[in-house]
Amino acid sequence: MTGVEVEPVEGSETPFGHGRMLRKEDRRLVRGRGQFTDDLQLTGMLHLAILRSPLAHARIRSVDTLAAEAHPKVRAVVTGAMLEARGLAWMPTLPGDRQPVLATDKVRFQGQEVAFVVAEDRYAARDALELIDVEYEALPPVVDSRRALDPESAVIRDDLPGKSDNLCFEWETGDAAATEAVFARADVTLSQEIVFPRVHPAPLETCGAVADYDRVEDRLTLWSTTQAPHAHRTLLARFIGIEEHRIRVIAPDVGGGFGNKVPIYPGYVCAVVGSMLTGRPVKWTEDRAENLTSTAFARDYVMRGEIAADRDGRILAIRSHVLADHGAFNGAATPSKFPGGFFGVFTGSYDLEAAYCSMTAVHTNKAPGGVAYACSFRIAEAVYLVERMVDILADELSIDPVALRVANFIQPDQFPYVSRTGWVYDSGDYPVAMAEALRIAGYDDLRKEQAERRTRGELMGIGVAFFTEAVGAGPRKDMDLAGLAMSDGCELTIHPTGTAVVRISVQTQGQGHETTFAQIVAQELGIHPDDVDVIHGDTDTTPYGLGTYGSRSTPVSGAAAVLVARKLRDRCRDIAAHLLEVSPADLDWHRGTFSVRGVPSASVTMRQIAEAAYGDAELPEGLAGALEDHVTYSPDNLTYPFGAYICVVDIDPGTAVVKVRRFIAVDDCGVRINEMIVEGQIHRGLTDGIGMALMEQIGFDEHGNCLNASLMDYLIPTALEVPDWETGTTVTPSPHHPIGAKGVGESATVGSPPAVVNAVVDALEPYGVRHADMPLTPSRVWEAMQKGGSSTR
Amino acid sequence: MEVSVTVNGELVTRDVEARMLLVHFLRDELGLTGTHWGCDTTNCGSCVVLYDGEPVKSCTILAPMADGHEVETVEHLEVDGVLDPVQRGFMECHGLQCGFCTPGMLLTARALLDREPDPSEATIREAISGQICRCTGYASIVRSVRWAAEHGGDGVEGAGLEEVR
Numbered sequence: 024m025t026g027v028e029v030e031p032v033e034g035s036e037t038p039f040g041h042g043r044m045l046r047k048e049d050r051r052l053v054r055g056r057g058q059f060t061d062d063l064q065l066t067g068m069l070h071l072a073i074l075r076s077p078l079a080h081a082r083i084r085s086v087d088t089l090a091a092e093a094h095p096k097v098r099a100v101v102t103g104a105m106l107e108a109r110g111l112a113w114m115p116t117l118p119g120d121r122q123p124v125l126a127t128d129k130v131r132f133q134g135q136e137v138a139f140v141v142a143e144d145r146y147a148a149r150d151a152l153e154l155i156d157v158e159y160e161a162l163p164p165v166v167d168s169r170r171a172l173d174p175e176s177a178v179i180r181d182d183l184p185g186k187s188d189n190l191c192f193e194w195e196t197g198d199a200a201a202t203e204a205v206f207a208r209a210d211v212t213l214s215q216e217i218v219f220p221r222v223h224p225a226p227l228e229t230c231g232a233v234a235d236y237d238r239v240e241d242r243l244t245l246w247s248t249t250q251a252p253h254a255h256r257t258l259l260a261r262f263i264g265i266e267e268h269r270i271r272v273i274a275p276d277v278g279g280g281f282g283n284k285v286p287i288y289p290g291y292v293c294a295v296v297g298s299m300l301t302g303r304p305v306k307w308t309e310d311r312a313e314n315l316t317s318t319a320f321a322r323d324y325v326m327r328g329e330i331a332a333d334r335d336g337r338i339l340a341i342r343s344h345v346l347a348d349h350g351a352f353n354g355a356a357t358p359s360k361f362p363g364g365f366f367g368v369f370t371g372s373y374d375l376e377a378a379y380c381s382m383t384a385v386h387t388n389k390a391p392g393g394v395a396y397a398c399s400f401r402i403a404e405a406v407y408l409v410e411r412m413v414d415i416l417a418d419e420l421s422i423d424p425v426a427l428r429v430a431n432f433i434q435p436d437q438f439p440y441v442s443r444t445g446w447v448y449d450s451g452d453y454p455v456a457m458a459e460a461l462r463i464a465g466y467d468d469l470r471k472e473q474a475e476r477r478t479r480g481e482l483m484g485i486g487v488a489f490f491t492e493a494v495g496a497g498p499r500k501d502m503d504l505a506g507l508a509m510s511d512g513c514e515l516t517i518h519p520t521g522t523a524v525v526r527i528s529v530q531t532q533g534q535g536h537e538t539t540f541a542q543i544v545a546q547e548l549g550i551h552p553d554d555v556d557v558i559h560g561d562t563d564t565t566p567y568g569l570g571t572y573g574s575r576s577t578p579v580s581g582a583a584a585v586l587v588a589r590k591l592r593d594r595c596r597d598i599a600a601h602l603l604e605v606s607p608a609d610l611d612w613h614r615g616t617f618s619v620r621g622v623p624s625a626s627v628t629m630r631q632i633a634e635a636a637y638g639d640a641e642l643p644e645g646l647a648g649a650l651e652d653h654v655t656y657s658p659d660n661l662t663y664p665f666g667a668y669i670c671v672v673d674i675d676p677g678t679a680v681v682k683v684r685r686f687i688a689v690d691d692c693g694v695r696i697n698e699m700i701v702e703g704q705i706h707r708g709l710t711d712g713i714g715m716a717l718m719e720q721i722g723f724d725e726h727g728n729c730l731n732a733s734l735m736d737y738l739i740p741t742a743l744e745v746p747d748w749e750t751g752t753t754v755t756p757s758p759h760h761p762i763g764a765k766g767v768g769e770s771a772t773v774g775s776p777p778a779v780v781n782a783v784v785d786a787l788e789p790y791g792v793r794h795a796d797m798p799l800t801p802s803r804v805w806e807a808m809q810k811g812g813s814s815t816r
Numbered sequence: 817m818e819v820s821v822t823v824n825g826e827l828v829t830r831d832v833e834a835r836m837l838l839v840h841f842l843r844d845e846l847g848l849t850g851t852h853w854g855c856d857t858t859n860c861g862s863c864v865v866l867y868d869g870e871p872v873k874s875c876t877i878l879a880p881m882a883d884g885h886e887v888e889t890v891e892h893l894e895v896d897g898v899l900d901p902v903q904r905g906f907m908e909c910h911g912l913q914c915g916f917c918t919p920g921m922l923l924t925a926r927a928l929l930d931r932e933p934d935p936s937e938a939t940i941r942e943a944i945s946g947q948i949c950r951c952t953g954y955a956s957i958v959r960s961v962r963w964a965a966e967h968g969g970d971g972v973e974g975a976g977l978e979e980v981r
Contacts, residue, residue: 045908046907046910048915049907049912052912052915053893053899053903053906053907053912053915053918054850054890054891054894054899054903055848055849055850055889055893056850057850057915057916064844146835146836226914227854227862227914227917227948227949227950228914276914278852278914279913279914279916279950279951281950310856311854311855311856311857312856533916534913535913699910700910702910703910703913703951703953703956706956707952707953709953710952710954733856733857734855734857734859735857735859741944741954742941742942742958743941743942743945745953748953
């Protein structure tokens with residue numbers, strides 16, 4: 024048997040594309056034969072280590088590298104001043120800010136890059152870091168985003184001419200006046216401060232690179248942990264001094280990304296510079312502390328949510344103000360027109376009269392980032408806000424949280440639905456997804472059980488959340504990264520023997536692209552997925568595209584794959600028509616075979632067509648020769664996956680430990696290509712949600728010291744903290760995606776945190792708790808129990 | 817210093833620094849890159865190998881400490897082209913996504929099944945609880961180990977497993 028199994032299609036022996044299929048990439052990964060960046064060993068390769076700032080905010084007085092340079096195994100020691108001489112001390116960030124590769128004037132967060140060493144082995148490189156002497160003049164750090172704009176706070180970004188405060192940007196969306204008018208006449212208005220703390224994607228593989236610069240040819244090959252190889256190539260070419268056609272970026276196997284591996288980090292640039300200086304390949308692999316303290320964090324939003332409703336539970340308007348902590352540099356990987364990401368979808372799944380959001384983003388002495396951890400460009404924050412506010416309203420009105428949601432849902436006949444903040448939801452059937460979740464959960468019985476347990480003093484909570492995401496960026500006129508439009512190319516070749524190779528621009532970090540994209544093409548061409556090879560992760564061998572994040576692989580690149588396959592299939596139809604001597608319109612297509620309508624015996628297979636195209640068959644102009652084509656796809660709109668989640672928790676009244684007993688997730692991501700892979704994506708996100716809700720946080724002390732710089736302090740769920748998942752499916756195809764798929768990579772990460780928090784708050788109802796901020800550690804829960812109703816503001 | 821370790825059935829001897837971690841010995845000295853490294857603090861378990869048959873985190877052991885001991889890595893699970901049932905189980909049940917934690921999970925699963933051929937879900941969760949997976953949410957790993965238990969979890973060959981290409 025082969026490693027690939029496709030569900031048999033009834034009445035057909037012809038292999039079929041979509042369906043549960045074991046993953047192609049697993050063959051190497053279960054054998055330990057994956058190749059991750061740190062696995063690479065090149066002849067003569069040196070190792071790079073980075074010296075980082077121990078202080079959050081300080082002026083650099085001097086950097087003494089003499090002792091490090093004298094280390095017998097050291098080949099180069101580089102400081103910010105040396106990079107400055109090459110014009111490389113600063114690099115652009117994705118949203119148009121800048122960030123030091125190595126600090127020159129000041130350090131602005133703990134863990135910031137100050138110098139690097141290139142040495143013969145990784146141990147020696149680390150040793151030499153100890154020999155570098157940096158003299159710092161400590162400056163007062165700005166740690167609390169609420170204080171960042173105080174006049175007395177130190178100005179962090181004094182590198183920017185004329186900068187006299189810590190404002191990063193201000194942004195608003197919606198109609199302030201209309202929203203105010205609705206709030207003024209509403210029966211009920213509620214307000215709550217809701218914090219989504221700083222968290223970190225913490226992929227198990229940290230970031231790293233191997234740079235190999237060829238001085239003779241002026242060519243750079245960069246193997247790196249990237250989710251966006253093509254974007255990285257262009258961004259590097261813009262500032263590093265090597266023309267783009269001389270740069271090759273290769274993403275080998277990537278050990279998880281979740282948004283952490285979208286930006287270019289100083290370490291990649293250091294590796295390139297190290298290779299340029301030494302003339303040898305240079306490997307840089309960050310350690311876990313470096314990953315947690317210096318690479319893209321996520322969230323860090325202090326949100327003021329307000330909701331207005333009628334007494335009978337009709338939600339009229341939502342208003343929010345967000346204080347966004349962007350850290351020392353604006354490194355948020357987000358489209359230029361969307362400084363606050365897609366937070367504008369904070370109206371959620373509800374049909375409102377008005378909505379308004381204002382956002383103030385500030386700089387603090389913390390690591391840059393902000394858009395990461397499977398957030399769908401800040402929709403994780405938006406969904407958390409609205410789903411908490413709806414629960415708070417339900418509590419106020421004493422309406423069941425399910426009933427309140429259902430009563431306010433955008434109805435199926437309202438799609439395409441234009442939200443009050445201008446987002447065009449493509450399709451949805453929210454009531455059916457909610458009903459399915461309730462059915463799986465046995466919701467009514469759960470409520471009865473809860474009531475019964477409460478009489479015994481037991482703390483059981485049932486949390487409900489309903490999310491709508493906007494993914495698959497994006498229409499190229501609106502969505503970009505650093506000025507590069509978010510469209511994706513796809514190249515497809517059918518070989519003379521009828522097998523195919525598809526070249527894609529997006530980059531798997533575990534999502535299974537080698538399988539899914541083979542299935543997509545197989546479905547369109549009617550050949551077996553095993554006969555379709557997927558090439559990805561190398562800018563020299565794949566078409567241009569913006570990479571994998573924002574759940575965009577299937578919505579964008581997947582659509583490109585469908586369209587290029589259909590294009591080639593159409594050409595094959597013309598060839599078939601010629602071979603069968605009929606008009607193309609007289610041909611039927613069925614899974615890899617064209618046959619003359621009404622004469623099924625007169626048929627040709629894709630393989631015969633390929634043979635003819637490449638062979639000596641006499642074919643009209645344009646049909647003979649290589650069967651290959653290319654498509655660049657820019658979607659008409661985003662896709663809007665949605666889902667209904669129910670979480671059941673038990674809280675130990677003595678210890679305040681939260682145990683997630685059940686988690687029910689009904690996801691509608693449109694048409695599913697490989698059910699197994701989709702389920703896996705959902706399981707992952709649900710685990711994220713439990714992690715964020717209950718244990719994950721990147722915290723800082725008043726000096727700006729990161730308190731969660733290791734996996735001992737940054738807690739990630741293990742198998743003991745998560746339940747077996749109960750999942751359900753509804754399918755509402757996207758009307759504009761060629762196969763109706765919507766994308767699913769981040770749905771569960773976005774949808775699950777409010778379900779868990781709502782469950783915990785529900786469990787604490789006997790204590791009068793209406794809100795408590797994540798992470799709901801035992802101490803936080805205990806605190807909420809003590810404060811009771813006074814925890815609500 | 818000279819260190820001799822039996823790795824995947826072969827005695828290997830290398831002259832290494834006394835402070836070298838076993839994980840780096842395996843990866844950098846022997847080129848066995850299936851064993852991964854993911855944290856500095858022995859929390860993640862990407863580096864788990866079998867050490868005299870027991871799963872241990874190879875970032876916690878210095879290479880010289882392994883002198884005279886037996887180490888098995890993920891590269892040793894497949895025998896003569898036949899996958900270990902745990903490898904097959906992870907493929908069948910989607911027990912991996914990015915594949916970074918997988919070698920460690922596979923070896924822990926192997927050791928568990930050697931000790932307890934028919935483990936409950938709770939036992940499996942306990943066994944892998946010292947390791948982190950960021951992709952699967954663990955349920956599919958649990959199912960993968962169960963699959964292996966039901967299809968030759970004792971490691972006996974010929975449990976109906978054919979070669980997987």
